[in-house]
């Protein structure tokens with residue numbers, strides 16, 4: 001038996017007795033519990049300091065489990081599952097009556113996702129059931145993309161951390177509300193809205209309206225300790241640089257910058273920007289910068305999700321001028 005298989009067995013045992021297991025997915029690390037066990041699910045909310053009415057995503061090993069967890073599935077949900085799973089897409093659908101309301105934050109809908117990360121898949125496959133898992137950070141903070149980040153965020157509030165190395169995507173899944181008409185993106189993420197439209201051959205609503213149904217829709221979220229200012233270009237960055245004493249910078253590598261700053265990330269593509277973003281925000285805190293300036297990537301593909309997270313990180317740290 002390999003070490004990994006032993007660890008998976010241990011993790012499954014922890015889940016079966018109602019414990020918490022942090023595990024890697026391709027997007028961010030999740031804080032997992034048995035989605036069918038209300039007491040276990042309540043422990044997730046306690047560990048994160050998350051309000052009980054914020055629904056959790058339930059992770060499944062395989063799209064074949066959809067009909068166990070959901071009812072009244074639209075044909076479009078099956079098409080998206082076939083095209084995007086395993087992957088960085090969460091679909092909000094009508095929940096099966098037996099699913100505990102603790103898991104769905106009291107809603108009659110449920111967020112479902114089949115992750116692609118091999119360790120996540122092995123864990124889900126061995127466990128057999130659904131694993132409810134929000135990002136493994138304290139409520140409102142930066143999501144973890146490495147096992148060490150989880151330890152820093154949650155310490156001994158989690159029973160076991162599976163270390164699968166850095167997450168390949170680095171930003172959370174795209175959440176689509178399949179119950180809305182037209183289908184609505186509740187949170188941009190790893191799968192681009194353009195791609196969903198291409199698959200469904202139908203328009204998808206980009207900007208969620210109405211009261212926040214997802215914590216990712218709360219204005220301030222994903223915030224480090226340092227103040228964050230997001231700008232469109234190098235000139236705007238230079239204008240705000242005077243607002244910090246010790247400035248950290250996140251920008252694509254080909255953006256020229258002339259003011260004194262510590263480069264927290266210099267990704268060469270927008271995918272690399274997404275991959276590096278959360279680690280860069282943490283690095284800013286570790287280096288005790290008081291201002292992080294992020295020069296935004298173009299609003300295409302995963303760039304839309306990067307811009308969304310940076311806008312929220314910036315609102316979460318606004319000092320008010």
Ligand code: TXA
Pocket residue numbers: 025027028029030031054055056057090092093104107109110111113133134135136171172173174175186187213214215216217
């Ligand atoms: O990439 C991800 O999605 C990661 C990994 C671990 O899978 N998970 C994640 O979970 O980001 P969390 O809890 O941090 O964000 C889940 C989002 C929340 O904004 C929640 O409100 C939304 O999913 N959500 C879950 N069920 C929902 C539902 N029934 N209706 C609307 N939003 C829902």
Ligand code: MG
Pocket residue numbers: 134135143
């Ligand atoms: Mg989260």
